[in-house]
Amino acid sequence: MEEQNIMLTPEEEQELKELEEKGSSLSIVKNVLIGSIALIIMFLVYGLLVFYPFTSKMSGKWIDAESGTYQINNSGKQSEFTIKNLSGNPNLSLVFKGDLYSVGSNRYKTKDVQPYLEVNKDGIPNETVDELKNQTEAYKVTKETDSTLLLAYTNDAIKKSFPDNQLETLFYYELTPKYFFGQEAHLKLRNNTFADPTILFSK
Numbered sequence: 218m219e220e221q222n223i224m225l226t227p228e229e230e231q232e233l234k235e236l237e238e239k240g241s242s243l244s245i246v247k248n249v250l251i252g253s254i255a256l257i258i259m260f261l262v263y264g265l266l267v268f269y270p271f272t273s274k275m276s277g278k279w280i281d282a283e284s285g286t287y288q289i290n291n292s293g294k295q296s297e298f299t300i301k302n303l304s305g306n307p308n309l310s311l312v313f314k315g316d317l318y319s320v321g322s323n324r325y326k327t328k329d330v331q332p333y334l335e336v337n338k339d340g341i342p343n344e345t346v347d348e349l350k351n352q353t354e355a356y357k358v359t360k361e362t363d364s365t366l367l368l369a370y371t372n373d374a375i376k377k378s379f380p381d382n383q384l385e386t387l388f389y390y391e392l393t394p395k396y397f398f399g400q401e402a403h404l405k406l407r408n409n410t411f412a413d414p415t416i417l418f419s420k
């Protein structure tokens with residue numbers, strides 16, 4: 218049997234053309250909506266990563282940009298701040314250990330701060346090391362190896378060295394994160410003692 222060609226009237230052809238155009242327009246609108254939603258999600262994720270105060274953004278080793286005297290080591294919520302070359306002695310360091318927490322968008326503080334005196338035993342006479350260990354009213358030995366001695370400040374020593382609960386105000390950080398790929402993140406420390414107005418750190 219021969220196939221019969223179905224002839225459409227001009228009105229039917231016009232209606233079919235309009236339906237095809239409508240379907241094409243709907244497809245374009247659908248693609249635009251999908252693209253817009255994907256773009257919005259991308260910006261939301263980017264904003265969350267940049268501005269939400271995740272402590273993980275503070276993780277790693279930070280060194281002050283000028284002298285290298287100050288150093289920060291953060292791991293999770295644990296923060297360690299070190300002042301090297303204490304009183305001009307390269308074998309003494311002042312170490313502060315505390316818990317990191319956020320106080321705003323890319324702003325952080327530390328709490329429960331404990332100061333330590335870290336001693337490089339290789340560069341100091343044994344008599345001096347023994348004298349430090351025997352100052353029990355000021356220090357408590359928390360760790361000792363063949364080359365290093367770590368002394369925790371006692372409560373009395375903390376009150377004398379850091380009066381008016383000063384330890385809780387020493388560490389206020391402002392993070393400038395990586396807004397774009399290849400941009401370097403920076404960390405600012407502000408306090409009224411050794412970081413006035415600021416100390417700038419980078420990884």
